[in-house]
Amino acid sequence: MKVPPAIVGVGCTKVREHWGKSVLDLAVEACLKALEDAGNPDVDAIYLGNAASELMNEQGNLVALLADALAIEGIKVVEVRAGDASGSLALHQASIDVISGSSRTALACGVEKMTDVMIQEVERVGMLFEDARTTFHSGITIPGLCAILTKLYMERYGADYEDLVLFAVNDHRNAANNPYAQYPFSIDVKAVMSSPLVADPIRLFDTAGVGDGAAAVVLCGPNDAKRIADTPVAILASEVACSRMSLSEREDLLSIGSLRLAAKKALDKARLSLKDVDFFEVHNTTSVIGVLSLEEIGLAERGEGWKLVKEERIAVGADYPVNTMGGLKGRGHPWGATGLYQAVEAAWQLRGEAGKNQVDGAEVGLTHNMCGLGSISCVHILARWEVVA
Amino acid sequence: MKVPPAIVGVGCTKVREHWGKSVLDLAVEACLKALEDAGNPDVDAIYLGNAASELMNEQGNLVALLADALAIEGIKVVEVRAGDASGSLALHQASIDVISGSSRTALACGVEKMTDVMIQEVERVGMLFEDARTTFHSGITIPGLCAILTKLYMERYGADYEDLVLFAVNDHRNAANNPYAQYPFSIDVKAVMSSPLVADPIRLFDTAGVGDGAAAVVLCGPNDAKRIADTPVAILASEVACSRMSLSEREDLLSIGSLRLAAKKALDKARLSLKDVDFFEVHNTTSVIGVLSLEEIGLAERGEGWKLVKEERIAVGADYPVNTMGGLKGRGHPWGATGLYQAVEAAWQLRGEAGKNQVDGAEVGLTHNMCGLGSISCVHILARWEVVA
Numbered sequence: 001m002k003v004p005p006a007i008v009g010v011g012c013t014k015v016r017e018h019w020g021k022s023v024l025d026l027a028v029e030a031c032l033k034a035l036e037d038a039g040n041p042d043v044d045a046i047y048l049g050n051a052a053s054e055l056m057n058e059q060g061n062l063v064a065l066l067a068d069a070l071a072i073e074g075i076k077v078v079e080v081r082a083g084d085a086s087g088s089l090a091l092h093q094a095s096i097d098v099i100s101g102s103s104r105t106a107l108a109c110g111v112e113k114m115t116d117v118m119i120q121e122v123e124r125v126g127m128l129f130e131d132a133r134t135t136f137h138s139g140i141t142i143p144g145l146c147a148i149l150t151k152l153y154m155e156r157y158g159a160d161y162e163d164l165v166l167f168a169v170n171d172h173r174n175a176a177n178n179p180y181a182q183y184p185f186s187i188d189v190k191a192v193m194s195s196p197l198v199a200d201p202i203r204l205f206d207t208a209g210v211g212d213g214a215a216a217v218v219l220c221g222p223n224d225a226k227r228i229a230d231t232p233v234a235i236l237a238s239e240v241a242c243s244r245m246s247l248s249e250r251e252d253l254l255s256i257g258s259l260r261l262a263a264k265k266a267l268d269k270a271r272l273s274l275k276d277v278d279f280f281e282v283h284n285t286t287s288v289i290g291v292l293s294l295e296e297i298g299l300a301e302r303g304e305g306w307k308l309v310k311e312e313r314i315a316v317g318a319d320y321p322v323n324t325m326g327g328l329k330g331r332g333h334p335w336g337a338t339g340l341y342q343a344v345e346a347a348w349q350l351r352g353e354a355g356k357n358q359v360d361g362a363e364v365g366l367t368h369n370m371c372g373l374g375s376i377s378c379v380h381i382l383a384r385w386e387v388v389a
Numbered sequence: 390m391k392v393p394p395a396i397v398g399v400g401c402t403k404v405r406e407h408w409g410k411s412v413l414d415l416a417v418e419a420c421l422k423a424l425e426d427a428g429n430p431d432v433d434a435i436y437l438g439n440a441a442s443e444l445m446n447e448q449g450n451l452v453a454l455l456a457d458a459l460a461i462e463g464i465k466v467v468e469v470r471a472g473d474a475s476g477s478l479a480l481h482q483a484s485i486d487v488i489s490g491s492s493r494t495a496l497a498c499g500v501e502k503m504t505d506v507m508i509q510e511v512e513r514v515g516m517l518f519e520d521a522r523t524t525f526h527s528g529i530t531i532p533g534l535c536a537i538l539t540k541l542y543m544e545r546y547g548a549d550y551e552d553l554v555l556f557a558v559n560d561h562r563n564a565a566n567n568p569y570a571q572y573p574f575s576i577d578v579k580a581v582m583s584s585p586l587v588a589d590p591i592r593l594f595d596t597a598g599v600g601d602g603a604a605a606v607v608l609c610g611p612n613d614a615k616r617i618a619d620t621p622v623a624i625l626a627s628e629v630a631c632s633r634m635s636l637s638e639r640e641d642l643l644s645i646g647s648l649r650l651a652a653k654k655a656l657d658k659a660r661l662s663l664k665d666v667d668f669f670e671v672h673n674t675t676s677v678i679g680v681l682s683l684e685e686i687g688l689a690e691r692g693e694g695w696k697l698v699k700e701e702r703i704a705v706g707a708d709y710p711v712n713t714m715g716g717l718k719g720r721g722h723p724w725g726a727t728g729l730y731q732a733v734e735a736a737w738q739l740r741g742e743a744g745k746n747q748v749d750g751a752e753v754g755l756t757h758n759m760c761g762l763g764s765i766s767c768v769h770i771l772a773r774w775e776v777v778a
Contacts, residue, residue, distance in 0.1 A: 060517040061472055064764035067631045074650050076629040077765055079470045083450055100489040128449040240465040242456045261463045375453035
């Protein structure tokens with residue numbers, strides 16, 4: 001295998017309502033932590049993933065301001081947009097930049113500050129990443145679309161809603177040990193079922209919350225990895241794929257083609273099979289999306305993902321540890337930051353720094369981040385450096 | 390020199406007020422033309438540059454819709470944002486993607502539809518790409534900031550406004566022969582001076598207009614270039630640099646550090662000197678920006694750029710042909726599309742297809758596109774394939 005690029009520094013803010021900090025403040029905080037973690041190397045490029053700062057924070061071109069704030073002058077700066085997949089896409093672009101040789105080191109940051117606007121505006125902005133010609137103007141929201149999928153999944157595959165929401169319960173159990181999580185506490189099925197109805201049958205405790213946060217990683221090429229870091233993390237694969245945006249145009253409502261394709265490509269690229277992967281960070285705006293992700297990645301047959309969850313086989317310590325630091329529901333889901341939170345958390349696991357949630361002997365992790373209901377999916381396979389060295 | 394990637398297909402729409410077409414329609418039209426020009430090869434990735442579709446067209450995640458509309462399924466799709474430098478940044482990202490080997494072929498498209506909103510909203514959105522903490526909330530606009538620079542330039546270097554606006558006159562003379570230009574007619578200094586005042590001393594005919602348009606190119610690696618195209622165009626260099634966003638934080642108001650740096654890096658990368666460059670497509674939202682660009686690229690000393698213009702040394706057929714197909718003022722400036730219009734026009738020159746505006750024996754061209762007043766600059770050096778082969 002060609003020696004891959006590496007992650008040599010990671011950092012993030014806590015996900016919460018950051019009333020006292022601007023979207024730029026959050027990005028700066030995460031970047032400074034990641035840079036410090038890497039021993040403050042020179043960086044040649046900054047890649048920023050952000051979904052909607054113009055709409056939610058009245059500031060565009062955030063990445064140029066970020067370079068100014070970090071006092072890094074004259075370097076390459078690039079902002080990428082893919083709704084709530086923006087963070088992982090920034091990581092992808094940074095990784096191909098380093099592979100191409102255009103940059104020797106790069107900083108990839110994801111940030112979102114969602115609490116500057118009212119929840120109605122958050123929902124409106126979220127729908128701008130779906131097809132405005134159909135869904136946006138009908139007034140439906142992401143939880144509304146997820147409700148349709150949830151009902152169909154339950155009917156077709158015989159799952160109860162109480163079974164599905166165990167995905168959220170798993171997230172929260174893991175978030176309880178993550179000091180950066182927005183909701184660091186356990187919940188049970190009863191708590192989910194007694195929380196307010198958002199879009200029948202979806203309950204409030206089954207949906208990712210609204211929060212502010214930023215996460216960042218420092219990347220470099222293989223030759224610099226061990227020079228910069230004691231425990232570099234290898235990016236074995238970084239794959240992006242799209243699928244039909246409108247649910248109504250997909251062959252099957254309960255499929256996420258972009259994820260199936262990106263996961264397959266990534267495993268092929270890394271020359272690994274699922275058996276080699278020790279943990280999974282997946283995109284779960286609601287439980288049904290999390291369950292479908294298990295199926296599309298290949299951990300379960302179609303219609304069987306909910307059984308993995310019900311049998312607690314996705315817990316840390318079980319067969320397929322999923323969302324080991326809390327996932328979108330527990331850690332929180334600041335759109336453009338989520339993909340980089342996943343990368344930071346995966347790096348913690350692979351460096352043996354995941355505390356009480358450490359997956360024993362974790363050598364390889366897979367992360368999956370997507371835009372909306374899967375118009376774009378981004379899959380990364382990360383590994384302990386020793387696996388490739 | 391390592392053999393560079395190539396542009397093997399180009400296409401664009403006319404720049405105008407496209408009342409009957411959506412922002413997506415425009416992007417599709419440009420992409421289909423570029424793909425057809427390349428003989429409809431398979432593409433592995435689409436890179437889209439767009440400044441503000443969520444704000445001006447109520448549709449985000451345009452690149453996923455573009456893949457759907459082109460019926461290209463499962464490929465990588467990436468949207469980049471850098472205000473009115475978005476197009477050239479999309480080209481940059483596509484080029485490093487091909488160099489990295491992640492994609493074998495890529496489509497880079499830039500699009501903007503600015504006439505869906507009122508002019509006041511266009512100005513508001515434009516200012517979101519400057520620092521909101523200072524300029525945005527003061528109510529100043531891009532022409533307003535350019536007016537400050539124009540007055541300072543005139544005072545410091547002894548130029549008259551009538552001298553500067555010859556840059557716009559040059560643009561229009563070239564646009565007259567470009568069927569895709571928004572303003573395909575000549576103007577003289579008198580016409581500029583009798584047009585309405587926008588921001589003293591800047592006149593309407595000295596500012597890039599508001600228009601809709603899309604441009605696209607197909608890229609591939611060096612090994613595929615001659616297989617796909619008879620006349621591939623080599624991307625000798627693609628460089629991005631940033632500088633302080635706020636004018637007030639720059640060492641000199643009349644400098645564009647990002648451009649000076651990106652141009653120098655690009656020439657070094659291409660192992661060429663300015664003498665080797667046969668024509669220049671530069672970013673001129675107003676004439677003073679065009680004149681400063683000549684100086685930052687190195688065609689004139691500081692304070693001397695206006696003399697090149699006054700002596701008509703930037704005309705097609707003269708020493709340094711500039712904006713050979715009309716530039717931002719004559720061809721038009723649909724923000725996210727401009728960088729790719731420059732690439733398309735440079736390809737026409739290098740393929741000998743520039744019609745009445747053909748630069749005799751053009752072998753190497755330089756394009757410069759930037760965000761706002763230069764927070765980000767992107768410079769490409771393109772060449773006839775024979776120059777490198």
